[in-house]
Structures are given as structure tokens and as C-alpha cells.
Amino acid sequence: MLTPSKYWRESPQRYRLEAAKCTKCGKVFFPPRLVCDSCKNGEFEKTTLPDEGKIVSYSMIHVTASNFSDEAPIALGIIELDNGTKITAQVTDCTEDELAVGVPVKLEFRKVQEAGESGVLCYGYKAVLKR
Amino acid sequence: MEGIVGYGAYIPRNRIKVEEIAKVWGADAPSYKKGLMLEEKSVPSPDQDVITMSVEAGRYAVKRAGVDPKEIGAIYIGSESHPYAVKPSGTVVAEALGATPDIHCADYEFACKAGSEGMFVCFGLVRAGLIKYGMGIGADTSQGAPGDALEYSASAGAAAFLFGNDGVIATVDATHSYMTDTPDFWRREYQNYPRHGGRFTGEPAYFKHTLGAARAILEKTGLTAKDFRWATFHQPNGKFPLRAGKILGFDKEQLEQGWLVPRLGNTYSGASPIGLTAILDVAEPGERILMVSYGSGAGSDAFVFTVTERIKEVQDLAPKTRDQLDNNKRYLEYGEYAKFRGKIRKIEE
Numbered sequence: 001m002l003t004p005s006k007y008w009r010e011s012p013q014r015y016r017l018e019a020a021k022c023t024k025c026g027k028v029f030f031p032p033r034l035v036c037d038s039c040k041n042g043e044f045e046k047t048t049l050p051d052e053g054k055i056v057s058y059s060m061i062h063v064t065a066s067n068f069s070d071e072a073p074i075a076l077g078i079i080e081l082d083n084g085t086k087i088t089a090q091v092t093d094c095t096e097d098e099l100a101v102g103v104p105v106k107l108e109f110r111k112v113q114e115a116g117e118s119g120v121l122c123y124g125y126k127a128v129l130k131r
Numbered sequence: 132m133e134g135i136v137g138y139g140a141y142i143p144r145n146r147i148k149v150e151e152i153a154k155v156w157g158a159d160a161p162s163y164k165k166g167l168m169l170e171e172k173s174v175p176s177p178d179q180d181v182i183t184m185s186v187e188a189g190r191y192a193v194k195r196a197g198v199d200p201k202e203i204g205a206i207y208i209g210s211e212s213h214p215y216a217v218k219p220s221g222t223v224v225a226e227a228l229g230a231t232p233d234i235h236c237a238d239y240e241f242a243c244k245a246g247s248e249g250m251f252v253c254f255g256l257v258r259a260g261l262i263k264y265g266m267g268i269g270a271d272t273s274q275g276a277p278g279d280a281l282e283y284s285a286s287a288g289a290a291a292f293l294f295g296n297d298g299v300i301a302t303v304d305a306t307h308s309y310m311t312d313t314p315d316f317w318r319r320e321y322q323n324y325p326r327h328g329g330r331f332t333g334e335p336a337y338f339k340h341t342l343g344a345a346r347a348i349l350e351k352t353g354l355t356a357k358d359f360r361w362a363t364f365h366q367p368n369g370k371f372p373l374r375a376g377k378i379l380g381f382d383k384e385q386l387e388q389g390w391l392v393p394r395l396g397n398t399y400s401g402a403s404p405i406g407l408t409a410i411l412d413v414a415e416p417g418e419r420i421l422m423v424s425y426g427s428g429a430g431s432d433a434f435v436f437t438v439t440e441r442i443k444e445v446q447d448l449a450p451k452t453r454d455q456l457d458n459n460k461r462y463l464e465y466g467e468y469a470k471f472r473g474k475i476r477k478i479e480e
Contacts, residue, residue, distance in 0.1 A: 015227040016227060016229055070177040070470055070471070070473075071176075071177050092176065092178055093144060093176055093461070108183070108187060109182075109183050109186040109187055109227055110178040110183050111177075111178045111179065111180055111182075111183055111214075112178070117479065121180075121182075121215070123183065123186075123227070126178065131458070131459045
């Protein structure tokens with residue numbers, strides 16, 4: 001379960017796809033890191049990831065955690081965004097037979113999970129098929 | 132001159148037909164379809180709510196406006212289905228748009244009129260010179276009790292309008308608000324579904340206020356129905372807005388583009404604002420638009436807009452409203468609809 005503080009810390013990435021670009025070698029990290037694993041540089045500039053890409057792999061989850069039961073079965077995908085960055089995201093509003101590797105998607109703002117009946121609501125990106 | 136600089140609408144892809152709801156409750160679908168002029172309505176997915184739809188509509192509005200979100204000085208979201216009882220929807224939307232932290236946010240409530248309230252206040256703040264840009268959003272995942280007449284119409288959608296005085300696509304020429312204390316529809320604290328006064332929602336409520344605001348703004352501006360290319364009214368069902376328009380002298384051709392309710396349903400705070408987005412999608416420079424909202428309780432906000440040359444540059448920059456309404460639809464059976472809308476009682480984990 002996400003705590004409000006952890007959710008809040010991740011909101012630049014979850015809400016606005018903010019990534020870190022190494023000022024020395026240009027490698028992009030999402031989520032941001034403190035040290036570049038390529039050139040060991042410690043300085044980054046903020047960059048925003050594109051909100052479109054394609055599915056490079058996916059898996060259907062039929063037995064979900066209880067807070068996802070209303071959406072079961074859910075698809076979890078690895079999405080390669082248009083700049084080459086790969087992210088993991090739920091693929092929503094689709095059926096299993098619509099999914100395939102290479103299918104174009106865009107990222108939409110969705111409710112990711114609820115912390116129980118009275119806890120914080122967590123929002124962020126999910127992928128939807130471009131139709 | 133101040134006006135709309137960007138706009139956007141968002142409609143979920145799920146639909147349920149009137150026949151599917153009527154089948155469950157033993158109701159006569161043809162009489163609902165004829166009586167309320169409804170065919171189907173939009174339904175939000177379990178991971179959609181007022182906040183998510185507002186972000187999408189807001190992003191489209193920013194895209195069409197082509198402005199830096201940091202220059203937005205206010206975001207007001209009108210809804211009767213804010214996800215939190217205590218915690219603003221506006222802060223999430225402002226954060227997602229990249230408009231924080233130097234911004235004023237508030238969530239508005241006035242039944243189905245809350246969206247136009249946000250628009251009214253943003254326009255006023257821009258005209259006063261207090262902010263550069265302000266975003267007014269009308270959004271709802273409308274509630275309708277199982278088996279109630281409202282269940283055939285209560286739907287989901289959002290519309291966002293960015294107001295400013297630089298790069299205007301439609302000037303605001305006049306506004307007028309008209310309201311009285313009229314208890315035609317309400318929802319008490321801790322209640323899941325609203326109650327309404329049946330036929331009392333018609334003449335003394337919807338028509339009195341919608342026509343009152345419209346007549347007042349026409350008198351204020353010296354205009355008549357013939358001076359407008361388009362008009363859109365709050366649309367709780369198919370019949371009410373057409374009848375209001377006809378009484379005021381508008382013909383069906385002026386009303387049809389913004390008349391979305393037969394296939395969208397009643398998006399409550401989003402209703403007339405989404406109608407306005409559908410009009411802006413096809414409007415030509417120089418055309419005049421009348422918009423009149425209605426919120427139970429009760430009141431109406433009226434706006435007169437005139438479209439500028441810049442409209443042609445922005446119409447194709449984001450998804451159009453009728454494209455979202457007509458394409459990419461997914462039809463639900465009642466059981467799935469009931470699950471999506473949280474109408475099934477489950478064991479608490």
C-alpha cells in the first residue's frame with residue numbers, strides 16, 4: 001500500500017513523466033537517479049518523456065490484488081516511448097485480444113490505486129491503445 | 132479583449148444503452164427513448180473520475196492555447212462528484228498540468244452549474260487583471276440511483292476552458308447569472324445518490340432559470356436568436372434544451388451541434404460546457420455562440436461568445452468532442468456497468 005508521503009514524492013514522475021537527463025552523456029533516467037550509471041556524472045537536467053509509444057511486452061493478471069479486483073483481468077505492459085525510454089505501466093480500457101507486441105499506445109492520467117476505503121487516492125499514468 | 136484561449140473535452144469510451152438499463156428494471160425502453168430523447172450514455176472506467184477526466188481535458192486546453200502552464204493563475208473545477216469529500220481536486224489537476232505552485236485553486240459545487248461557475252470566475256479574474264490565464268473545468272461522473280429515471284441519463288465527461296486576453300479564440304462579449312432558491316434536486320451529506328422533485332424539475336426549475344438567464348443576456352446585449360450561429364443549453368435530457376431553444380427562437384440547426392445528450396447522457400457539470408467544445412470544434416471566425424448552463428438549487432449562467440480568426444489554428448490540435456463521442460466506443464452490459472459504478476455491495480477486505 002502506498003503511503004501519502006511515498007506517493008507525494010513520486011508525483012513529478014507519475015503526474016508529469018518528469019525524467020532526469022545526464023548533463024554529461026545525455027542518458028535519460030526514469031525515475032531519476034543520483035548518479036549516471038554510464039559516465040558516473042552526478043548532474044542532471046529535468047526532461048519530460050513523450051506520452052506516446054508502443055507495447056514491447058505485456059502480461060495479463062487474472063488474479064489481482066484486492067484493490068484491482070474491479071478491473072480484473074488487468075494488463076501490465078512494458079512500453080517503449082517514442083524517445084526509446086521503456087516504462088512499466090498498466091494497459092487499461094482494453095481486452096486481452098486487442099493486445100499485441102508493437103501496438104501503439106498513449107499515456108493517460110488515471111487512478112492507479114486507492115489506499116482502502118478511506119485512504120489516499122493515487123493517480124498517475126496508464127497506457128491506452130491508440131485506436 | 133478577454134475570452135477563451137484554449138479548450139478541451141474528454142469523454143470516456145464506455146457506453147450503456149437505454150435498452151440495457153430498462154431490461155434490468157422491467158421498464159419500457161421505447162417510452163424512455165421517446166420521452167427523454169436518450170439512446171445511450173457514457174460510463175467512466177473504474178480508474179476514471181473527475182480528477183482524471185479534468186486532467187485530460189485540461190491538457191487538451193493547454194495544447195490548443197499553446198501557453199506555458201506556469202502562467203496559469205487559477206484552476207477551478209466544478210463538479211458534484213469530486214473524488215474526495217475533503218481535499219481539493221484542483222491541486223491534483225494543477226500539479227499534473229505543471230501549473231503549481233503559484234496558482235489559486237478551488238473546487239466548486241452548484242449541482243450541474245458548477246462548471247460554468249469556474250468559467251465565470253476565471254473570466255472575471257482575467258478581466259480584472261489579477262491573473263494572466265485561468266482554467267475553468269466542468270466535470271462529473273454523475274450519480275443516478277439504480278432504477279431511478281436519472282440512471283438512464285447520468286453519465287461522465289469533462290470540459291476545460293482556459294481564459295486569457297492573449298491569443299483569444301472566442302471573446303466573452305457578455306455574461307449574466309440568474310438564480311433563486313428552488314429545491315428541485317439535491318443530495319444530502321453521506322448519501323450516494325441524489326433525489327429530485329420529478330416534474331417540479333421542469334417549469335419552475337430548469338425552464339425558469341435557463342430562460343431567465345437567456346432572456347436577460349439577450350436584453351443586455353440587444354441581440355436576438357437570429358444574431359447567433361450556435362446555442363447550447365444545459366442538457367439533462369434530449370427534450371429540455373430543444374424546447375428551451377425553441378421558446379427563445381432558435382431553430383434545430385443552431386442547436387444540434389452542441390446537443391450531445393442523446394448519445395452522451397447528462398454529464399451534469401460538464402453538460403453545456405462539453406456542448407460548447409463541440410461547437411468550437413466546427414465554429415468559423417465571426418460566429419456568435421450563446422451558452423446557458425443550469426444547476427439545480429437553482430440557477431443559470433449565460434455567456435455570449437464571438438469566435439475569432441485564431442479558432443482555425445487550434446481546432447485540430449487536440450481530439451474533437453464529436454470524434455470522442457462517435458468513435459472508439461465499448462458497450463457494457465448492466466452487470467459490468469454496475470461494477471464500474473460501484474453499485475454492487477461487496478465484502479470489505
